[in-house]
Amino acid sequence: MAHIDMRQFICRSDNFGLLIHDHVSGATAAIDAPDANAIESELRKFGRQLTHIFVTHHHADHVEGILQLKELFGCKVIGPKAEAGKIPGLDIAMGGGEKFTWAKRQVEVWDCPGHTAGHIAFHIPDELSVFAGDTLFSVGCGRVIEGTMEQMWQSVNQFKKLPAHTYLYCGHEYTMANCRFALTLDPDNWRLQARMNEVEKLRAEDKMTCPVTMGDEFKTNPYLRLDDLAIRNTLGMAEATDLQVFTEIRTRKNNFK
């Protein structure tokens, strides 16, 4: 399938705005709506009409632009069933395991509880793209706010089944801080060192560090590498369960300065 056009930009302070556009049908979807004005100006730049918003979770920095964009474009809002009451302007509520068709492509919805109780992710296999919201970040994962560590661990685990050439799109530009933290657990991982160098260079030039392939994440993201012996030895947790290692890493990150 001819690839869709992805336009990503940073808005607010560190949110990714993302527009996906299909040349054939003219459909354009925003992944979340962090900032209506920033999204509108990006659309105007390319003369596009917003037809859909795919919402990952109810946090203000992901939904605040919805009503203004709906007013401007009359777009359809698709979001998490389990947070339906918290998503302004929601038209179609979807839950894990459900699928829908957008611009002739199948979109799979995954339940990803943990960061919020009803967080969902969107996967478009035909475009080799997954939209993870605040569940999985490059070299990191979201803070566990409404769910349990076990739920978040399972939510993150789902991404391990993706083909390595799938592109990960996420909700925030947090990669630099995530790399700094990951290096405390996995200091001898040369791929992580290389990612850190790349990220420093990109950020110094004000460029974005995402999307990134899942293959790169499998080699650098500590939450996808719970069985790695070097990481386990650093933590003194060689014999622990994956969930125990996940919980220790996520807890350390909460306290990392």
Ligand SMILES: [Zn+2]
């Ligand atoms: Zn959030």
